[in-house]
Amino acid sequence: MKPTVHDIAARAGVSLATVDRVLNRRVGVRAATRDRVEAAIGALGYSRDVAAANLAKGRIYPLTFILPTNDNSFMRDLKTQVEQAAVRSATERTRIGIVEVPAFDVPALCDALDAVLADRPFGVAFVAIDAPEISERADRLAEAGIAMVTLVSDLSGSARDHYAGIDNIAAGRTAASLLGRFLNGRSGSIAVLSGSMLVRDHRERLEGFEAVLAGEFRHLRVLPVLEGRDDPIVAETVLAGAFAANRDIVGVYSLGAGNRGLVRALKARAGAKVAVIAHELTDTTRAALGEGVIDAVLNQDAGHEVRSAIRVLKAKADGLAVIAAQERIRLDIFLRDNLPEAGTMGE
Amino acid sequence: MKPTVHDIAARAGVSLATVDRVLNRRVGVRAATRDRVEAAIGALGYSRDVAAANLAKGRIYPLTFILPTNDNSFMRDLKTQVEQAAVRSATERTRIGIVEVPAFDVPALCDALDAVLADRPFGVAFVAIDAPEISERADRLAEAGIAMVTLVSDLSGSARDHYAGIDNIAAGRTAASLLGRFLNGRSGSIAVLSGSMLVRDHRERLEGFEAVLAGEFRHLRVLPVLEGRDDPIVAETVLAGAFAANRDIVGVYSLGAGNRGLVRALKARAGAKVAVIAHELTDTTRAALGEGVIDAVLNQDAGHEVRSAIRVLKAKADGLAVIAAQERIRLDIFLRDNLPEAGTMGE
DNA sequence: CTGAAAGCGCTTACAG
């Protein structure tokens, strides 16, 4: 049988309360007593039953998610996933708060993080903007002992405990590699549509993309990056402008959101088919993949990211380890041929 | 506050024992009493605390995994993942038994399933061979109330509760689509290396592969399928034979295991580079991807499959729902550009 | 058919 606190208490000749004090590193135990208890723990090979501990503590985990209010499918999905996790709160012993802030808005995100600091939940997850003011807030949250996970986009050199998102450099490299192979020798210009160069995920995708094109596909020329603000209307406008100004565009890499605008601009354009790689599987990109308007979609699973963030924050609060492999967020590659049924996405 | 059994008991004017009887559908409760308790449950919006119930029950879940003893990296990885899950048994309240059987051996798998039936664990997970004898065993296990998950390869029209594996038709389609695009107009023959046509996963991959080639890439001709028994030595021999007999091979789809043999045969072959798609990211395929010997690897995550099987079996035992999206096993596509760091694979 | 009491493995006031 697995040893319990009773076994430790008996072996060390102390009460349950003292065992509990040692187990939870609480102060006010004589060194000699502590040593006896620790010896018993070691000898018995004790490991705590976390479920029983949580039951006794009546522990619930207050967690805050800060999400940007972009009008794009991916962010809406992310929010839906957090809401669904909130529905599971009862069984998972969490209490999940959602705070919405305008997208790409550093002061607004700072304010939200300050509010978290005042509120002191167990943990916070947020889509980072890569700015020094944000890193500074992250440091303060870490000092306050609040567990912290960046979601989707990471924060450079910060005190966050974990990043729940894909490897964006690899995503950019993959996009370039697929585009280069699909174009197969054709030369010309490549349009890159981003959301904003303020966020690290978009910058990293661009970096990986340009590195592979420069290394392996020198006949493809990358045009200056377009910023669509992850907004369909803006995206359509800037992309249509690029098509008008550059008649030799043979490929497009849409590395941000706002793909409804991308698809409209592609359909409005006359001339030979361009090869297109986009991010995030949504109703829009799924349909475009089916029609052959988009050739491949790189995807991150919002549901997995949210569940992973929650697992990591809870584990941090309990001082427990996570299964590292389970928390790795995959880069999904979808072609027309491996589309999952709608509504079955997930970890 | 979340209502508890005490609240129900008070409201229905009965004891805890009676509440428990109703909650767990045990016999021996008068209909009128049952109705009162159920009314209270409904009015209060009660939901059971499963962790507390398991603590009280001292519940552990005996689970059996039946794995084939092939000498290939994927199956070794699968076994390692089950062993790691066994290490987590203490915290997950499982007791995991592993049974090994020779690969592609119907009588051996039948014996193993009969042994499970005699042993009566809560649940069993096994790599299915698609044969009527196996389906018959599955039916008996289902009748005995043993939860059942097929792993990696499914069992047609059987009573299994769940299949923890990828969509193999989509995998085959994806392989064809990538191969066709990478070859980009070149015509010639395609060699297909399978493990065995006895298992459904290999048959389905072939089916999807042939469908897309026939539909979209008519200039590529599929040679008769080679059976490598998922064994490197056999795979190398049959593939080398195919290369010798067919000088016009321009592509290879290795849809089973034994890729050490595939790589040896490819390296030994003179002539123009062939496009190659293989399955499962292992040390061998990872290295071959880096060297450009293999162009893309389709992968299933053994760790995810094992964790998912365990979650599903436990949920079945508890009569609980799973998060469907979390149990969907993804088809991973790896190019040279999106290889995860070694040792970080997983859900 | 029903209930009182003890117990699962832990934690928490409270008393000393």
Add this chain to the structure above:
DNA sequence: CTGAAAGCGCTTACAG
């Protein structure tokens, strides 16, 4: 600095 007792939400003999 340490311990006895009660309790978290549920289940299980046992008695009636």
